[in-house]
Amino acid sequence: MKSLIAFILAASVLAAPAARAALDVLACEPEWMALTQELAGDLAEVSAATTALQDPHRIQARPSLLAKARRADLLVCTGAELESGWLPLLHREAGNGNIQPGRPGYFEAARFVRLIDRPAALDRAMGDIHAAGNPHLHLDPRNIARVADGLTKRLGELDPANAARYAERNADFQSRWSAAIARWEQQATGLRGVPVVAHHKNLGYLADWLGLQVVGELEPKPGMEPTASHLAELLETLRATPARMVLRAAYESPKASEWLASRANIPAVELPYTVGGSAGAGDLFGLFDDTLNRLKPAAP
Amino acid sequence: MKKTIVAVAIAAVLPWSAASRADTDIDALRAEFDQKFKVLQADYAARLKALENRLETAEIKADHAQQEAAANTGPAPAAANAFNPELSLILQGAYLDRAGGERPITGFIPAGGHADEGRGFTLNETELVLASNIDPYSRGLLILAVADEEVEVEEAWFQTLRLGQGFTVKGGRFLSGIGYQNEKHPHFWDFADNNLMYSALFGGGLKQDGLQLRWLAPTELFLELGAEVAKGQFFPGSDGGADKNGAAAWAAFAHVGGDVGVSHAWRAGASYLRASPREREAFLDDRNDFEALTNFSGASKTWLADFVWKWSPNGNPRQRNFIFAAEYFDREEDGDLLCEDGTAAGGACTGLLDRYASAQSGGYAQAVYQFMPRWRIGTRYDRLNSGSVDLGANQAFFDVTDFDPSRWSLMTDYSPSEFSRFRLQFARDKSFQDDPDNQIILQYILSIGPHAAHKF
Numbered sequence: 001m002k003s004l005i006a007f008i009l010a011a012s013v014l015a016a017p018a019a020r021a022a023l024d025v026l027a028c029e030p031e032w033m034a035l036t037q038e039l040a041g042d043l044a045e046v047s048a049a050t051t052a053l054q055d056p057h058r059i060q061a062r063p064s065l066l067a068k069a070r071r072a073d074l075l076v077c078t079g080a081e082l083e084s085g086w087l088p089l090l091h092r093e094a095g096n097g098n099i100q101p102g103r104p105g106y107f108e109a110a111r112f113v114r115l116i117d118r119p120a121a122l123d124r125a126m127g128d129i130h131a132a133g134n135p136h137l138h139l140d141p142r143n144i145a146r147v148a149d150g151l152t153k154r155l156g157e158l159d160p161a162n163a164a165r166y167a168e169r170n171a172d173f174q175s176r177w178s179a180a181i182a183r184w185e186q187q188a189t190g191l192r193g194v195p196v197v198a199h200h201k202n203l204g205y206l207a208d209w210l211g212l213q214v215v216g217e218l219e220p221k222p223g224m225e226p227t228a229s230h231l232a233e234l235l236e237t238l239r240a241t242p243a244r245m246v247l248r249a250a251y252e253s254p255k256a257s258e259w260l261a262s263r264a265n266i267p268a269v270e271l272p273y274t275v276g277g278s279a280g281a282g283d284l285f286g287l288f289d290d291t292l293n294r295l296k297p298a299a300p
Numbered sequence: 301m302k303k304t305i306v307a308v309a310i311a312a313v314l315p316w317s318a319a320s321r322a323d324t325d326i327d328a329l330r331a332e333f334d335q336k337f338k339v340l341q342a343d344y345a346a347r348l349k350a351l352e353n354r355l356e357t358a359e360i361k362a363d364h365a366q367q368e369a370a371a372n373t374g375p376a377p378a379a380a381n382a383f384n385p386e387l388s389l390i391l392q393g394a395y396l397d398r399a400g401g402e403r404p405i406t407g408f409i410p411a412g413g414h415a416d417e418g419r420g421f422t423l424n425e426t427e428l429v430l431a432s433n434i435d436p437y438s439r440g441l442l443i444l445a446v447a448d449e450e451v452e453v454e455e456a457w458f459q460t461l462r463l464g465q466g467f468t469v470k471g472g473r474f475l476s477g478i479g480y481q482n483e484k485h486p487h488f489w490d491f492a493d494n495n496l497m498y499s500a501l502f503g504g505g506l507k508q509d510g511l512q513l514r515w516l517a518p519t520e521l522f523l524e525l526g527a528e529v530a531k532g533q534f535f536p537g538s539d540g541g542a543d544k545n546g547a548a549a550w551a552a553f554a555h556v557g558g559d560v561g562v563s564h565a566w567r568a569g570a571s572y573l574r575a576s577p578r579e580r581e582a583f584l585d586d587r588n589d590f591e592a593l594t595n596f597s598g599a600s601k602t603w604l605a606d607f608v609w610k611w612s613p614n615g616n617p618r619q620r621n622f623i624f625a626a627e628y629f630d631r632e633e634d635g636d637l638l639c640e641d642g643t644a645a646g647g648a649c650t651g652l653l654d655r656y657a658s659a660q661s662g663g664y665a666q667a668v669y670q671f672m673p674r675w676r677i678g679t680r681y682d683r684l685n686s687g688s689v690d691l692g693a694n695q696a697f698f699d700v701t702d703f704d705p706s707r708w709s710l711m712t713d714y715s716p717s718e719f720s721r722f723r724l725q726f727a728r729d730k731s732f733q734d735d736p737d738n739q740i741i742l743q744y745i746l747s748i749g750p751h752a753a754h755k756f
Contacts, residue, residue: 051562053614060610060617062565062756063522063557070466070516081751085718088753092439095516097462102436124719124748145353178349179342224717225673253619253673
């Protein structure tokens, strides 16, 4: 018995360095943290630079983020200019050569996805538009599956010793994910063609996937705060073409959507938007389960 | 296909079983069959979905390849254009209502810079920013400040990107990393004018022509150490001191910072600057109210302490946020001062060269609150301590003052978008002895070009 205890102790001491997470991953957004956790499990130590309650456009390169970026082996970000207000500083000021754009330590999800809303012309008079297209790509679960394949490959490149395990975990994730997609699509059949109003252009992929019809946005131009005159106009439009719900992300202020919803007599619904945005959105599966639950009442 | 075969087979077997077993058995079997069939169906649906997805992924890849190919076959000038640096332009202007004439900060050797911006309608410096990665290893940036008949190089530097191990080297002309406010360009200030501390210390921000090394520690706590060696021609240095091999100014700084919960972030720092001016010219009002030309040679040592605290609900600054910043300095200068002979023009000085030693301090504290989207209010208090100034034998030509310059400022600004800001500021300025002034500034700051990623 004693020798067994001694053996376990010795083994645990010896195993301790090996048990230390192989990769230090900093995800720019919670959805990529959740995805990395699905794919890497305890092979990586993952943290997120932002939470679901923070607008990913408007984050500051806080000292704590620089400290995290300094230690990261891999940055997993959306790209497509979503993080252009703060990520460049993490690249430049963290003194970490591995996470520079173009190196294996920097992963951009947008590279694996077909972006929608690619502007035909670039003019700031149109608001805070992204030249590469709409970057809020994770709300179409099929995009998550694509990004997962790309991320698995990248994890394997950075940590070749465990490449097979990443691939294994991805295969497992993909099969659970496609089953879940089938289930969600089944649940959401009633939502096809349902008209809704969104706060920002960040629900475009969700709408495309489910066939929701976004008839208006609370922001007069992307990234600009809702104004009274724009909301009044929108209310007028809704009189002619009514919508079923006013949707907003968890990080967006409820004021504008509640104002419009109460006057248009339709519910204002807060969607988790990303992992952690609601009690139910504990992981990627929960994110879509909860999103669909909240959308369900909109189906006729 | 398989499904049908299985179904047919089971259907064929079923009658025999029915004959030999009770009805309940059949029901159970049926249920089992239905269940298995459903599982099979779901499995197939999922596989089909996965295949579809894979197909679409392949399409996307092809799509990207096609786009890239298209980009490559574009007209040559457009392709060369794609390598153009990020270009932005900052337009700044103001309407100022304040006392005219020169109003140097009493008790402090004037640091030059842009203290006197005139009054009425004024066009502040227009900034042109060009920046780009040079290659995978470094990044370059140029900031030109354009004003009437002058173009000033505010910054022109390269910065390494891939040294690794937390090291970054910057070389060229850059804003020194000392203090907190120093690295901020005017368009990013929270008030329309600079605080008295930086006006007294550097006449704005301290620029360095030289090299900067920074190291970020691999720790949970943000810990950054930096050192700079520079030519040292800018105040508190001087052209005379900079005219040598080696460095006439050096600086060191340390910053620590982190988060407290998800809503609070902070940074604190300590910095030291040493400059060796020689024959640094400055005009000082002498006992006869004559602007006497002085020359200082010696050592200038400055300590700075800075602290910043930022709050926003859940760390989301978009709706509401609060920033508190405070800095303090202590400067000692030691050397010789020549007060040129001004007697012919009515001055008091007789051309004496004698000891000069000063120990002065000061600081500011400011708070800015965004109480709703687009709108912020802020207040700032400046106070300098003229401390002790020992002019040696030249003391006879100057009035002794124990006046402590101070100023209160209040501002509110409105930002229709991330790229534009309009500000109204009131100040009660008591930095010039015996002539307090009430100042009103109405200012605009507009930026054209890509998103600026601003430091904390």
